[in-house]
Amino acid sequence: MKWMEELRRLLRRAQEDPAPADPPGGISCQAAVEHLFEWLDGELEPEMGEQVAGHLEACARCYPLLTFERAFRQAVTEATGDEEAPDELKERIMASLESEGYRDS
Amino acid sequence: MSHLPDRDRAFREEALPQMDAVYRFALRLAGSQDRAQDLAQETFLHAFRNWDKYTPGTQAKSWLFTICRNLFLRREQRSKRHQEIVSEVADVDPRQLSREATVFMAVRDRDPEGAFWKEVVDEEVLRAIDELPGEFKDAVVLSDIEDLSYQEMAEVLEIPVGTVKSRLFRGRRILQERLHEYAVEEGIIPPEVQPTESDAGGSI
Numbered sequence: 001m002k003w004m005e006e007l008r009r010l011l012r013r014a015q016e017d018p019a020p021a022d023p024p025g026g027i028s029c030q031a032a033v034e035h036l037f038e039w040l041d042g043e044l045e046p047e048m049g050e051q052v053a054g055h056l057e058a059c060a061r062c063y064p065l066l067t068f069e070r071a072f073r074q075a076v077t078e079a080t081g082d083e084e085a086p087d088e089l090k091e092r093i094m095a096s097l098e099s100e101g102y103r104d105s
Numbered sequence: 106m107s108h109l110p111d112r113d114r115a116f117r118e119e120a121l122p123q124m125d126a127v128y129r130f131a132l133r134l135a136g137s138q139d140r141a142q143d144l145a146q147e148t149f150l151h152a153f154r155n156w157d158k159y160t161p162g163t164q165a166k167s168w169l170f171t172i173c174r175n176l177f178l179r180r181e182q183r184s185k186r187h188q189e190i191v192s193e194v195a196d197v198d199p200r201q202l203s204r205e206a207t208v209f210m211a212v213r214d215r216d217p218e219g220a221f222w223k224e225v226v227d228e229e230v231l232r233a234i235d236e237l238p239g240e241f242k243d244a245v246v247l248s249d250i251e252d253l254s255y256q257e258m259a260e261v262l263e264i265p266v267g268t269v270k271s272r273l274f275r276g277r278r279i280l281q282e283r284l285h286e287y288a289v290e291e292g293i294i295p296p297e298v299q300p301t302e303s304d305a306g307g308s309i
Contacts (some may be wrong), residue, residue, distance in 0.1 A: 030204070035200075035203065043254065071223065079228075079230035083128070084128070088142075089128060093146050096149070
């Protein structure tokens with residue numbers, strides 16, 4: 001009875017996270033999620049940013065997605081954060097610049 | 106008291122502090138340390154020779170990334186492919202991509218806050234980034250690793266801001282899918298139980 005399983009699943013989901021009648025931040029879940037990346041990237045205008053933040057931080061449906069995306073971003077940033085140019089490369093760059101007339105002192 | 110010519114002083118103050126960032130960017134573009142070092146060296150040499158084209162006090166990092174990427178593309182002769190991909194992705198609505206949280210939907214019953222991301226080893230994250238199609242990789246690296254703004258990325262990649270967003274958001278989604286597959290394969294997160302059609306590929 002696949003349809004019954006599906007119905008049960010949909011009912012469970014609807015009970016767990018009903019769409020708020022008066023959404024936090026004054027914007028809908030859909031609008032907040034559509035701007036989630038832009039907000040995390042610091043690219044929204046302040047007023048819109050406040051609305052999106054107000055919604056994502058307070059909405060039981062959307063908050064998990066916010067923490068999910070933040071955790072993903074952190075994993076990407078941390079994976080590459082400590083990569084530095086090797087000293088050998090820095091010396092090579094300086095030598096080639098000096099051969100072009102650059103003076104360091 | 107410095108006797109440096111103004112040009113050299115400006116280069117030292119604005120361009121040279123970006124060596125780590127340029128190397129990281131070159132590493133992601135070129136894929137190997139040897140090639141990345143050659144590319145980074147070439148970038149600084151080119152930048153020094155063309156320093157008079159740089160407007161002091163603007164974003165030296167973006168300017169250096171632009172040089173680095175152009176040198177790379179020229180070397181790889183990828184310009185034709187680059188144009189083809191631009192036209193493929195340009196029409197995708199970034200807002201739809203933001204909503205298209207396929208991996209979140211797949212794991213929301215098991216790990217809704219994405220704790221498994223922390224368990225994925227750094228090497229695997231880097232490998233997955235390196236394996237992204239070039240145009241998506243550029244966007245993810247410039248934003249999520251080097252923290253450039255959309256406008257700065259648009260200048261480096263020479264594409265409109267809307268296309269920057271489409272590529273960045275799509276790149277993140279592809280990266281999430283690959284790392285999720287890896288996490289399941291490695292047993293970091295259990296596989297999805299009884300997937301249904303409505304669970305697969307849904308939008309928020």
